[in-house]
């Protein structure tokens with residue numbers, strides 16, 4: 336069993352925290368799972384938490400990672416994040432400049448907290464199932480061996496296997512692109528195109544995810560692992576996925592805004608899709624499924640036309 340750590344849950348919303356303390360639950364996000372009795376809850380400043388901690392795990396969406404890392408930067412504490420995606424392109428970003436496209440977590444960390452030991456904890460893991468103690472396997476990715484080991488020692492246990500991987504580029508590309516592909520499979524299933532079509536999307540999606548990863552410096556075998564194939568299969572087929580739900584809602588005729596509003600939780604693929612395509616184009620990488628998702632999210636094509644565009648592509652060899 337993992338060691339009995341002292342764990343403090345920090346939240347920026349003091350009212351939400353007070354409610355969690357009162358009810359012993361997180362009614363908004365995991366209403367059916369009582370919080371562990373040993374869990375401390377704190378709304379003190381993040382700096383105060385960082386000063387006292389041996390390890391910080393950040394569970395904000397990608398949109399909050401930069402700001403959170405900036406607050407943690409002065410403290411010599413190792414940090415891992417759970418968020419999966421590319422940072423949304425910032426308004427006013429200078430085309431051609433380094434801020435012209437959204438970044439992965441480790442690229443953000445290199446900009447705002449280069450002295451910290453950082454990593455990503457990723458892999459197929461619906462939060463609800465983890466909270467229920469159902470068997471789950473994760474990957475702890477970092478170029479820093481001590482941090483990988485710290486994450487394994489802190490979290491590996493009877494219900495949670497944690498594998499270490501030094502390929503943080505591959506692990507982060509896998510976590511980001513699978514969300515975009517899950518929108519595509521949600522759409523495919525929402526249109527009732529069949530199981531053959533879904534399997535084709537997953538397989539060809541894995542191919543385009545791997546192409547982007549390799550162009551960004553990842554290793555191919557990472558995409559056969561938990562953060563590649565593993566998380567793609569889970570998110571593309573599991574009905575708990577918010578990204579998959581966005582695709583299903585679009586197929587049912589909802590607008591993107593209606594789909595996003597009805598979730599009440601972040602669907603990172605909606606924000607990452609444009610960056611995925613933008614970075615792929617800059618690198619000369621073909622990502623036709625992601626391109627279709629972007630055209631759909633931007634309202635340039637209707638759901639059925641997106642499918643027709645994919646099926647209408649010319650024949651290709653399966654491998655390059």
Ligand SMILES: NC(=O)c1ccc[n+]([C@@H]2O[C@H](COP(=O)([O-])OP(=O)(O)OC[C@H]3O[C@@H](n4cnc5c(N)ncnc54)[C@H](O)[C@@H]3O)[C@@H](O)[C@H]2O)c1
Nearest residue numbers: 347394395396397399402417418419460461462600601603
């Ligand atoms: N939910 C899952 O099953 C799951 C599993 C693995 C990874 N993830 C990833 O974790 C990230 C968060 O997902 P989620 O499901 O918790 O999203 P969510 O939308 O359900 O909740 C996000 C929480 O982060 C808070 N938040 C937003 N910006 C913040 C900031 N700057 N500082 C502090 N808190 C902030 C919000 O108030 C909210 O409480 C996403 O990148 C997601 O891809 C989610």
Ligand SMILES: O=P(O)(O)OC[C@H](O)CO
Nearest residue numbers: 458459460461576577578
């Ligand atoms: O609900 P989603 O689509 O954000 O997926 C959650 C996790 O990333 C699955 O591993």
